[in-house]
Structures are given as C-alpha cells and as structure tokens.
Amino acid sequence: MKLTLASCFNRLILVATISVSAQINATTIKGTITFVKKPPLVGIAYIPIADISPTQETVVIDQIDKQFTTNMAVISSGGEVTFKNSDNVEHNVFANDAKQSAKFDVGLMQPGGEKKIKVDWQQNSIVRVGCKIHPKMRTYLSTINTPFHRIIEFEKGQQQYQFSLNQIPDNADIFSFKIPKYDAVNIDLLTGSSWEVDITKNGKIRGHITIIKE
Amino acid sequence: MSDNHKLRVALVYLVISGWLTATLIMQTSMATPLSTPSLDDIEYPEGEPPTEAEVYLGKLLFFDERLSGNRQMSCATCHNPDMGFSDGLKVSLGNDDKPLSRHTPSLYNLAWGSSFFADGRVSTLEHQVLMPIFSSDEMNLSKQTLLDRLNSEKLYQQRFKQVYDIETIDTQHISQAFSAFLRSIIAINSPYDQYLKGNQFAISKEAISGLKLFTGKANCIRCHDGPNFTDDSFHSLGIATIDKGKGVIDNDASMNFRFKTPTLRNITLTAPYMHNGSIADLESVIHFYNRGGGSGPNKDSLIQPLNLSDVEIRNLLTFLATLTDPILIERPRLPELYQAKITTISGENK
Numbered sequence: 333m334k335l336t337l338a339s340c341f342n343r344l345i346l347v348a349t350i351s352v353s354a355q356i357n358a359t360t361i362k363g364t365i366t367f368v369k370k371p372p373l374v375g376i377a378y379i380p381i382a383d384i385s386p387t388q389e390t391v392v393i394d395q396i397d398k399q400f401t402t403n404m405a406v407i408s409s410g411g412e413v414t415f416k417n418s419d420n421v422e423h424n425v426f427a428n429d430a431k432q433s434a435k436f437d438v439g440l441m442q443p444g445g446e447k448k449i450k451v452d453w454q455q456n457s458i459v460r461v462g463c464k465i466h467p468k469m470r471t472y473l474s475t476i477n478t479p480f481h482r483i484i485e486f487e488k489g490q491q492q493y494q495f496s497l498n499q500i501p502d503n504a505d506i507f508s509f510k511i512p513k514y515d516a517v518n519i520d521l522l523t524g525s526s527w528e529v530d531i532t533k534n535g536k537i538r539g540h541i542t543i544i545k546e
Numbered sequence: 547m548s549d550n551h552k553l554r555v556a557l558v559y560l561v562i563s564g565w566l567t568a569t570l571i572m573q574t575s576m577a578t579p580l581s582t583p584s585l586d587d588i589e590y591p592e593g594e595p596p597t598e599a600e601v602y603l604g605k606l607l608f609f610d611e612r613l614s615g616n617r618q619m620s621c622a623t624c625h626n627p628d629m630g631f632s633d634g635l636k637v638s639l640g641n642d643d644k645p646l647s648r649h650t651p652s653l654y655n656l657a658w659g660s661s662f663f664a665d666g667r668v669s670t671l672e673h674q675v676l677m678p679i680f681s682s683d684e685m686n687l688s689k690q691t692l693l694d695r696l697n698s699e700k701l702y703q704q705r706f707k708q709v710y711d712i713e714t715i716d717t718q719h720i721s722q723a724f725s726a727f728l729r730s731i732i733a734i735n736s737p738y739d740q741y742l743k744g745n746q747f748a749i750s751k752e753a754i755s756g757l758k759l760f761t762g763k764a765n766c767i768r769c770h771d772g773p774n775f776t777d778d779s780f781h782s783l784g785i786a787t788i789d790k791g792k793g794v795i796d797n798d799a800s801m802n803f804r805f806k807t808p809t810l811r812n813i814t815l816t817a818p819y820m821h822n823g824s825i826a827d828l829e830s831v832i833h834f835y836n837r838g839g840g841s842g843p844n845k846d847s848l849i850q851p852l853n854l855s856d857v858e859i860r861n862l863l864t865f866l867a868t869l870t871d872p873i874l875i876e877r878p879r880l881p882e883l884y885q886a887k888i889t890t891i892s893g894e895n896k
Binding site for chain 1: 577578586587592593594660661666669768777778779780781792796798800801804847848
C-alpha cells in the first residue's frame, strides 16, 4: 500500500485522537445495588453528558409470548422505535405520559405486524410503554443521550446486583440511577471516590446503591 | 399383587401423572404457567402487606351501609361474600334498586390484578374502590358526605388514628383501607392447587382430561393463562352490541365491545357469566365458546368453533370446578357497626 502524505497525516490525527481519548476515558465506575425486599423490574445507571449531539438511532422491540422482548431500551429524542409483533395474537402498543409529553398509539398490530414511532418527547425521561389489549405488558423507553449507560434487569428472588460503567470521561461530574416510579438517584462525582445512597420510592427506603470510582 | 409390586405401580403412576401435569401446564409456549399465585408477586403500593388492623378497617368500611347515599347499600350488597363476592343477578342493582348495565364481578385475587372494572378504566385498586361509592348510579354518596359521616363517627376516628395516625379522615386513607381488605381476599388453595403441590388424587381423571382440553383443543389458555387464569386482556366475544366497553375508555374504535378476561378461580361460585350476565351457567358458557362465540361486532379472531364433544365439555367443566376455593369472610362484629350507625344517624339528625 502506498502511503501518501495525506494518509500519513490522517493516521497521525487518528493516533492523537486515540491517545487523547485514552487520557479522558480513564475512569470506571463499579456499583452494587441491593434491595431490601422484592426488586422492581428494571433500572438504568448512566453518566449524563451535556455537550453531545443527539444521535438518530433506531431501536427494535418485539412482542413474543405476550411480553416485550426487553424491559427497557435507550433511545435519544429524535430517534425511532420499531415495534414488532411476533406473537400469534394481536397487540396494541401505546404510551400516554402527559408529564413527559409522550403520547403515541400504534393501533392494532396483527401477528407479524410492524410499526414505527418517532421519539418526539423530552430528553432525560423514562416513559412506560404498554399494550391496550394486554395491560400486564410493559417496557420502558429511556430517552438519554449518552454512550455511558447500563440497563440492569432485576429478577424475582435476587436482591443484589452489580454493574460497571467503563471508559467514562475523567471529568464526568454526575452519576444517575433511575428506576421507573422510584425516586431518582443523582451522585456528585466530584466529591470523593465512593458513595452509598438509599434507593427510595415515594421517600421510603427500598434499597441501597454503592458506587466506587476507579 | 404383592405389596412391593403395588408400591412400584403407585410410583410409576405418580411419576407419569407428575410429568403429564407439567406437560399440560407448560404446553402452550406463549402461555404463562397455570400455577398457584405467589404472595411474593403481589405489588403492594407501600411495598409490604398491610397490617391486620388496616385490613379490618377496610372490612368495616366494606360492610358499612352508610357508605351509600340512602344507607341501604354497602359494598357487600353486590359483592356478597356468600355468593362468590357477586350477587347472583344478571346485572347489578344500583341506587334505589335501578338495574345497571353490567354484571357484578367477583373480587377474588384482585391483589394480582393489573386493571379494574370490566372496561379496565383504572389500573390500581386504590383508584377503583371509591368510584362505585361516588357514582350516582351505584351507591350515590358524595365525597363530602362520605367524609362527614366517617369523621363524625368515633369508631372510625379511633381506627383511622390507630392505623394511619391521622386526626382527620380523608379519601386517600379510606381508599387505602378498602384496598388492604380487598387484597386480602385470596383464593390459592383449590383442589387444583393441591394437585400442583403433588397430591395426585386432589382432582379426578376427568378433571385432568379437562385440563388437557383447557390447554389444548379448547384453547382457553390463550387468554385464561397464568396463576389466576387470566392475562387481564381485553377481547370481544361477539356478545356486546351496545356497550362499547374498553373502546369508550380508550376513545378507540378498535377497542370497541372489548371487555376484560375474568379470573377463573372460583368461577363455579359466580354465575351468571359474561360482562352483562347474559349466560346463566358455566355449561352454557362452554357451549357458547364451542359454537364460536356470538355474532356481535368486532369479534376477536381468537374466538373460533371448538368442536368439543359432550364428554369433553363435561370434562372441561369438571376441571373448572377444581379451581374452587371458597373464602369464608367473618363479617365485622355487629354491635360495632350497629353502634356506629345509630350514633351517626342521631348525630346527623341534630
């Protein structure tokens, strides 16, 4: 392969970028979540990033055995979500969360059907999505715009969970942890290197989260 | 036959029937297993079960006729514990005995419920419980009169103070107490549940054949699955022609004439059937499904003729009967309610 001056210059830029990234993305956050009693369905831990342009990604959520295939999906405001129906019964996916200005209804979806919705509601919200026909079905769309996130699915009978967020920027100042219907946990990362915070729902303690910055 | 041989035969029978049960219960891939409801799965709003005192307070309210405008009806008038928490009538009788448009639903295992009323208009018990009281068609009591009546009664003042540590009774705590009592109406020890626990003789061979039909040919499990034999889903069986059910709630024509799939636990105790009480007995319900449902609008494609024979219908009925676990409710002590009634009436007359 012939190396031109331009390609050498480009490689130099690439090396420089990687080395700067390595310097910035040096931190890992390790966490432990412990529930006092029965755990909820799902939660998300993330590092909010203020100066990042929204991505236009697409998320696909299927419906099988009268359940959504995921309990939570992350999508930026402006992105698209495709709902599929791989069940052999009809479904009707909808959301109606006035607080987050999130409202959509895909109408009846026959088996094999597919519908797309645009995420046109506010950033930094968690919106419940359900099925009008099967009210026990639920999934959540988390509209955060950060690559540093971890969805944690909880299980009946298991009270302790561990997670890590890798390669987060050194200058990250906030760690957030959210569970639908629970009080949000926000930790100031600029003060110390380990934290233990109560997880509460309507002010009542339901568990604890411990995080360590490494 | 020697004792050893008998023992071996019995063991083989137990292994085969255990395998058969597991196969039947899990047979339909999309169905949630027909298991016994787990108390751990109840989602209490406060995260933990209510106290006995809270449940008893809810029970007092449930049986108290002063919670209706004309003091003639309590919740138990329609949801009579001795009649499967229903009333045996085709449709409920509301304020001044005027017939309503729907049948009184039973109250079994609401603790696991995800939507309430036949049209699913609310998603929590706390939201649901006061609606019939305030409805002018049903118990016809205004919010203010409810609060006045309860706040002027020493019995309730004391009990609300004891349970919630409040001086003034409000609708939030009334609703909480009601819900605590309703969540305590739990039926999880039917012959079928005993069968699941390993008592192979708790249900008959005919019932096991019925279970096989339930999960197979009769297709019941498509909607009546899970521990409470319902997925709480909304379907049109071709019965309704005027009452649009969930379609009105959602303001969505595609949901017209759909009503909630009821639990089948204690189904033998709660005749008549369907949201409008239009089918008098359980055998007729199975014949109705066997014919492929009714001819009303927006009928669900799941409802198709089943071609069940008379013997199969009988076996299915036998299986449904194994879901029976009558709940005995000891009514509140009469002097307590009676005394409360006298005090309030005389208080209001002053």
